[in-house]
Amino acid sequence: MTHCLNFPHFADTDEEDDLGLTFEQRSAMKHSREVQAKKHVADRATRNSAHRKRKEPIPPQANGIRGAILEWVRALLGVPRSAPVCNSTQPSIESMLEQHLPEPPTSFEIDTWANYDTRRRAYLDAAAKSKIDNLLARNPKATEKVQQVVSEMAIKEAIEKFRKTNPPVKFVSRLRQNTSSSNSYSSHWLSLGETALSQAGFPRCTFIWTSPITTVWNSTISNVLLATWLQCLDARQIPPGYFVDTSLDVAKWAREILIGWVFNKRSLFRQEGKQKALAGSQAGSQVLIETSKERREKASLKRMKAKVQFFSYQI
Numbered sequence: 001m002t003h004c005l006n007f008p009h010f011a012d013t014d015e016e017d018d019l020g021l022t023f024e025q026r027s028a029m030k031h032s033r034e035v036q037a038k039k040h041v042a043d044r045a046t047r048n049s050a051h052r053k054r055k056e057p058i059p060p061q062a063n064g065i066r067g068a069i070l071e072w073v074r075a076l077l078g079v080p081r082s083a084p085v086c087n088s089t090q091p092s093i094e095s096m097l098e099q100h101l102p103e104p105p106t107s108f109e110i111d112t113w114a115n116y117d118t119r120r121r122a123y124l125d126a127a128a129k130s131k132i133d134n135l136l137a138r139n140p141k142a143t144e145k146v147q148q149v150v151s152e153m154a155i156k157e158a159i160e161k162f163r164k165t166n167p168p169v170k171f172v173s174r175l176r177q178n179t180s181s182s183n184s185y186s187s188h189w190l191s192l193g194e195t196a197l198s199q200a201g202f203p204r205c206t207f208i209w210t211s212p213i214t215t216v217w218n219s220t221i222s223n224v225l226l227a228t229w230l231q232c233l234d235a236r237q238i239p240p241g242y243f244v245d246t247s248l249d250v251a252k253w254a255r256e257i258l259i260g261w262v263f264n265k266r267s268l269f270r271q272e273g274k275q276k277a278l279a280g281s282q283a284g285s286q287v288l289i290e291t292s293k294e295r296r297e298k299a300s301l302k303r304m305k306a307k308v309q310f311f312s313y314q315i
Contacts, residue, residue: 058260061245062253068242069254070261072229075184076193076205077102078174100272101265102174102206110208110217112169113201120162127158171198174205189237193228200224209269213259222262226255 021029058066074081079101105113131154136142142150175190197205200220207218230251238244 058253058257059248062248062257064243064245065248065250065253066257068233068238068244069226069229069257071239071242072185072193072232073225073258073261075175075190076197076225078205100276101209101269102204104206104208104210104269105203105217109203113203114216116168116201120166123162123166124155124158127161128154131157168198169201169203171202172204185232185239186237189232189235192231193225196224196228197221207262207265209262209265213262218262222255222258226251226258229254 071081128151132151135150135154136147139146171194173194175187175194194205202221202224205221205225207221208215211218213219213222232238233244233250244250
């Protein structure tokens with residue numbers, strides 16, 4: 001079987017004949033077009049190869065990194081490791097919905113977070129300049145050292161006044177005991193992680209689940225989560241249940257794992273949105289409860305079959 005490249009048709013055209021080209025000139029033009037087409041195919045193959053390299057699979061040695069970074073992120077987000085499972089025989093809608101992904105930030109929260117630093121800088125510049133001008137007007141012959149001291153005093157006063165008139169947004173914690181386990185991080189380090197998020201201006205730990213990771217909110221909160229986790233790693237405070245292979249580029253693979261995890265939550269977030277819509281009516285709530293019971297029964301049956309198969313091999 002022969003294979004051919006999908007090059008464009010290079011037959012002599014009437015237009016070339018109308019140009020009065022000779023046979024040699026038309027042949028040279030045809031050859032040039034073929035060379036350009038082959039170069040285009042080669043360039044496209046190179047780009048595709050580079051794209052595949054950027055999406056290289058996570059090595060098996062990074063499984064410890066995967067477990068450790070995702071346990072950190074899930075704890076701060078306040079979400080369980082797997083699908084919500086209720087221990088009671090009759091699960092409630094409230095217990096099912098409370099374990100969903102946190103709601104994405106509102107437009108007001110995003111605007112407040114994005115413009116907080118700009119408003120702060122503009123306020124400090126104006127307030128400090130006004131204070132400096134007033135102080136120096138009383139002493140126009142002040143030395144350079146005195147001017148520096150006056151500037152520092154004015155800036156400190158402006159910062160204190162801004163803090164009183166524009167207090168930072170109160171951070172809403174999502175840490176919950178029912179989402180942790182014996183392998184979870186200490187409350188001290190999780191509190192430090194929330195402090196870092198609060199200092200970055202975030203009102204709570206969440207993502208814009210339907211937006212790419214490159215958005216300002218998602219990329220910034222990812223950087224904060226990754227940076228605080230790396231600090232925890234440097235302090236050797238990773239739970240003993242996870243082995244982090246430090247011979248790998250830990251920061252690189254942790255970032256890739258986090259980005260992939262957030263991206264994969266898009267479909268789950270949409271599914272949870274449908275569940276919340278169903279929960280708004282009594283009939284929909286009943287459907288959700290029945291679906292949850294069927295899921296738990298199937299999971300129980302699957303575990304039972306696995307146990308029977310295991311013991312049959314032992315005999």
